[in-house]
Amino acid sequence: MARSFPPDVVVLDSDTLLHARLGRGRSEPRVLQAKTWRVPADTFTSSIVTPELANEGALADVLRRVKNETGRWDKASLLLPDSWFRINLIDLPALPDRRQEAEEVVRWSLKRTLPIDPTGLRVAYEVLSKGTEGVKLLVLSATEKTLSAIERLFAAAGIEVILIEPVGLNIWNAIAVREEATTNDRLFLYVRDNDFTTAVVRGPQPLFIRSRNLSGERSLTQEIRLSASYLRDTLRTGGVEACWVAGRSVDEDLAAAVREEFSADVKPVLLRDFAETDAADVSGYDAELTACTGVFTG
Numbered sequence: 001m002a003r004s005f006p007p008d009v010v011v012l013d014s015d016t017l018l019h020a021r022l023g024r025g026r027s028e029p030r031v032l033q034a035k036t037w038r039v040p041a042d043t044f045t046s047s048i049v050t051p052e053l054a055n056e057g058a059l060a061d062v063l064r065r066v067k068n069e070t071g072r073w074d075k076a077s078l079l080l081p082d083s084w085f086r087i088n089l090i091d092l093p094a095l096p097d098r099r100q101e102a103e104e105v106v107r108w109s110l111k112r113t114l115p116i117d118p119t120g121l122r123v124a125y126e127v128l129s130k131g132t133e134g135v136k137l138l139v140l141s142a143t144e145k146t147l148s149a150i151e152r153l154f155a156a157a158g159i160e161v162i163l164i165e166p167v168g169l170n171i172w173n174a175i176a177v178r179e180e181a182t183t184n185d186r187l188f189l190y191v192r193d194n195d196f197t198t199a200v201v202r203g204p205q206p207l208f209i210r211s212r213n214l215s216g217e218r219s220l221t222q223e224i225r226l227s228a229s230y231l232r233d234t235l236r237t238g239g240v241e242a243c244w245v246a247g248r249s250v251d252e253d254l255a256a257a258v259r260e261e262f263s264a265d266v267k268p269v270l271l272r273d274f275a276e277t278d279a280a281d282v283s284g285y286d287a288e289l290t291a292c293t294g295v296f297t298g
Helices: 056-070 099-110 144-156 167-176 220-235 252-262 286-294
Strands: 008-012 016-024 029-038 075-080 086-092 121-131 134-143 160-166 185-191 195-202 205-213 242-246 266-268
Touching (some): 008 286, 016 056, 056 144, 075 286, 086 099, 086 121, 086 205, 099 134, 121 144, 134 144, 134 160, 144 160, 160 167, 167 185, 167 195, 167 242, 167 286, 185 252, 205 220, 220 252, 242 252, 242 286, 252 266
Parallel strands (some): 075 160, 242 266
Antiparallel strands (some): 008 016, 086 134, 121 134, 185 195
16 A cells, blocks of 8 residues: 555445445455445436535435444545546646646646636646656546535544545556556546446556446447547557456446457456455445555555
């Protein structure tokens, strides 16, 4: 566990809250506790970027029950669905050294890609590369109003949120730290019931990241085939070295489509490959619990 964070991680979705407590294992992180709670259906409502927290009392009640049933802890990392963020790869000619000025430049660049005023977003970024040709950034943005309301309710329950990031990013953190160095392309898919994330990484650098909602007009397999066609045409991505696929909705039809489109074997994300566990019942949450381990490796 390389990054120094509190051992408690919360994965919050519109209908579920997962709490995990991690510790050091013999060779991998150990999941000491893992439990889920149902989040009432009216807690969040859809919005343009991040869902709006419509029923604060419902989430506050869930957090009280979580604290009552999991023992004493006062800090946690919080992971949210990829679809609650806008994840952008941005190229800039330069980036100011002062953080405030740099953030203003990043916000200005987001105006071209986002359907809302970026001043209402919380923005975080990481410099991926910097040279004479410019600066490449990974930028995360989410609605400030929603994040602030969630943080306030966690604080009222006695929990300080010290990190907020997407689930998919941290699944990839867990994968990447175990992969040998390569200059080839790797594909990552994180599939959920109503959305999916696609990422292509060339060597250590992400080339493409996109989270899309599933509308029902096309099947997930059709969406994957369309994505494959786009990636081949835009990024000149044909065969890839490895295809990592995470999520409960992955079936053999999807795996077959990935193998056919990208000419590579599919590697499922299974918790046993990333962590030891003492938790009694973690079935169905391999992706999310793997993401919890990724918090400490990114």
